[in-house]
Amino acid sequence: MLYAPPMVPTAQTRVLIDGDTLKLEEILQVARGEARVELSPEAARRVDASRRLVDQVAEGDAPAYGINTGFGTLAEVRIAKKDLRELQRNLILSHSVGVGRPLPVDEARALLLLRCNVLAKGFSGIRAQTLNLAIEMLNRGVTPVVPDRGSVGASGDLAPLAHLALVLIGEGEAFFEGQRMPGAQALRKAGLEPSVLEAKEGLALVNGTQAMCAVGTLALLRGEVLMQVADVAGSMTLEGLLGSHKPFLAEIHDARPHPGQRASAEHLRRLLAGSELVETHQVNCDKVQDPYSLRCMPQVHGSARDGLAYARRVLEVEANSATDNPLVFVGTERIVSGGNFHGQPVSLALDVVAIALTQLASISERRVEQLVNPSLSGLPPFLAKNSGLNSGFMIAQVTSAALVAESRILSHPASVDSIPSSAGREDHVSMGMTAALKARQVAEHVRSCLAIELLVAAQALDLRRPVKPGRGAEAAYLCIRERVPTLDRDRELHRDVEAVSALIDSGELLTAVRRAL
Numbered sequence: 001m002l003y004a005p006p007m008v009p010t011a012q013t014r015v016l017i018d019g020d021t022l023k024l025e026e027i028l029q030v031a032r033g034e035a036r037v038e039l040s041p042e043a044a045r046r047v048d049a050s051r052r053l054v055d056q057v058a059e060g061d062a063p064a065y066g067i068n069t070g071f072g073t074l075a076e077v078r079i080a081k082k083d084l085r086e087l088q089r090n091l092i093l094s095h096s097v098g099v100g101r102p103l104p105v106d107e108a109r110a111l112l113l114l115r116c117n118v119l120a121k122g123f124s125g126i127r128a129q130t131l132n133l134a135i136e137m138l139n140r141g142v143t144p145v146v147p148d149r150g151s152v153g154a155s156g157d158l159a160p161l162a163h164l165a166l167v168l169i170g171e172g173e174a175f176f177e178g179q180r181m182p183g184a185q186a187l188r189k190a191g192l193e194p195s196v197l198e199a200k201e202g203l204a205l206v207n208g209t210q211a212m213c214a215v216g217t218l219a220l221l222r223g224e225v226l227m228q229v230a231d232v233a234g235s236m237t238l239e240g241l242l243g244s245h246k247p248f249l250a251e252i253h254d255a256r257p258h259p260g261q262r263a264s265a266e267h268l269r270r271l272l273a274g275s276e277l278v279e280t281h282q283v284n285c286d287k288v289q290d291p292y293s294l295r296c297m298p299q300v301h302g303s304a305r306d307g308l309a310y311a312r313r314v315l316e317v318e319a320n321s322a323t324d325n326p327l328v329f330v331g332t333e334r335i336v337s338g339g340n341f342h343g344q345p346v347s348l349a350l351d352v353v354a355i356a357l358t359q360l361a362s363i364s365e366r367r368v369e370q371l372v373n374p375s376l377s378g379l380p381p382f383l384a385k386n387s388g389l390n391s392g393f394m395i396a397q398v399t400s401a402a403l404v405a406e407s408r409i410l411s412h413p414a415s416v417d418s419i420p421s422s423a424g425r426e427d428h429v430s431m432g433m434t435a436a437l438k439a440r441q442v443a444e445h446v447r448s449c450l451a452i453e454l455l456v457a458a459q460a461l462d463l464r465r466p467v468k469p470g471r472g473a474e475a476a477y478l479c480i481r482e483r484v485p486t487l488d489r490d491r492e493l494h495r496d497v498e499a500v501s502a503l504i505d506s507g508e509l510l511t512a513v514r515r516a517l
Contacts, residue, residue, distance in 0.1 A: 018043040019121030030113045031106040046122025050328040054125035058199035066203040088202030095162035098147030110214035123322040124204040130195045140190040145173035153343030153432030157211030165205040170194030208323035209343045212432035216350045219439040230360045233453040234297045235271035237367040239469035240460025247295040260305030265298035271472030293366035307356030314349035343432030347415035350435035354442045358407040361449040365400040383459040390490045400452045403445040410438045451500040462486045475516030
């Protein structure tokens with residue numbers, strides 16, 4: 001889990017949901033328990049209006065999908081009015097077939113928020129009291145237990161959303177005050193009453209892409225942090241290897257103006273500004289060109305930036321999109337079936353996240369090899385003092401290689417896969433949740449790879465002292481050395497990797513660098 005949020009919001013920050021303007025950073029705030037959620041007055045009016053239309057249809061005799069019919073392949077089966085409540089409850093119960101580990105609390109809270117925001121658009125036909133219950137679950141720290149496997153991203157994330165909906169009807173399980181307990185008990189402890197679902201409400205709760213969006217959004221936001229950290233780690237390695245600064249000159253990247261490439265080159269120039277090390281090898285240096293893992297950092301890191309920027313655009317749209325089926329259009333008084341629940345846009349974008357982040361890990365591992373290989377670095381073997389007796393960072397590179405290998409496997413796209421379901425009615429599916437879970441795991445691996453590079457590069461800079469690197473690289477070096485001492489003799493390096501990983505996750509490393517710049 002990326003974050004360990006409190007169970008109940010601790011800050012007075014308010015996130016106002018209206019179905020149209022939710023920002024990815026606000027999702028993170030709520031996921032971490034740093035903000036309370038409120039429904040905008042205009043959204044509340046839209047919700048009430050759409051509900052009135054659903055009630056009218058439910059009272060009539062004309063068939064309307066999901067209101068007085070069965071679901072999926074059973075859409076042609078008419079349901080008697082007296083059974084409409086049972087129909088909605090049965091939908092939630094029957095679709096709760098998730099398996100695997102529960103989503104971490106931050107992801108489950110993001111899922112609940114995103115579903116509330118979609119319902120707030122007023123296309124779902126939910127009752128206001130059901131939506132307000134979901135919002136109060138967020139504000140009072142009742143977090144549904146949602147298994148992470150079981151969605152193919154076709155009619156949205158049916159199984160994960162059904163597990164979320166279980167708690168609203170007093171079933172399932174929830175986390176509350178740090179404990180896992182029955183959903184009804186969690187609601188009771190929080191002073192809330194479960195909802196008895198009326199016509200269409202069960203369907204309104206389970207159709208949508210919010211599980212893949214919740215996991216994917218937090219993975220993306222983590223990736224955007226790692227994107228910055230990759231430049232920092234690369235700048236430290238470049239300085240430790242006495243690499244050239246010239247490949248980052250602005251005119252080179254203006255001649256090939258990909259936005260990410262230019263941004264990464266500019267960031268590297270700032271990180272390396274004020275370097276004393278560069279002055280030590282500007283004259284009488286036999287090396288004409290650096291390896292690609294150093295020289296081509298803007299091109300590789302920049303491609304990752306552009307990939308993540310694309311994924312951000314998709315997720316920003318999806319977070320504020322109506323993904324129900326059918327959709328309730330009050331203006332034309334129509335309830336229409338469509339396919340907005342299909343997760344293909346999100347699935348493709350999250351595959352790109354995994355691919356982009358894997359490239360950051362791949363090039364980082366190659367830089368670590370440059371550092372630890374004495375024939376490439378000109379430094380002691382594996383940066384060990386008294387090498388032979390000490391193995392130094394030999395196996396740190398091996399660990400990085402293992403993580404890169406797994407990340408490459410996880411980068412195989414899920415979005416090109418499809419297994420038909422629901423007796424052939426859902427004959428093409430997106431596998432969006434699979435793409436999200438892969439992206440999450442890759443982000444975790446990339447964080448560890450970059451922590452290893454930062455650790456090894458700091459050792460290389462120790463061997464270059466007292467000459468100092470650029471301001472940004474020096475700030476990162478000093479931040480690391482506050483937590484992790486120089487490696488004078490072999491020790492349990494996993495503890496050092498964990499310490500540097502914590503500096504990345506907490507934001508301390510980038511904060512120190514930004515202050516220096």
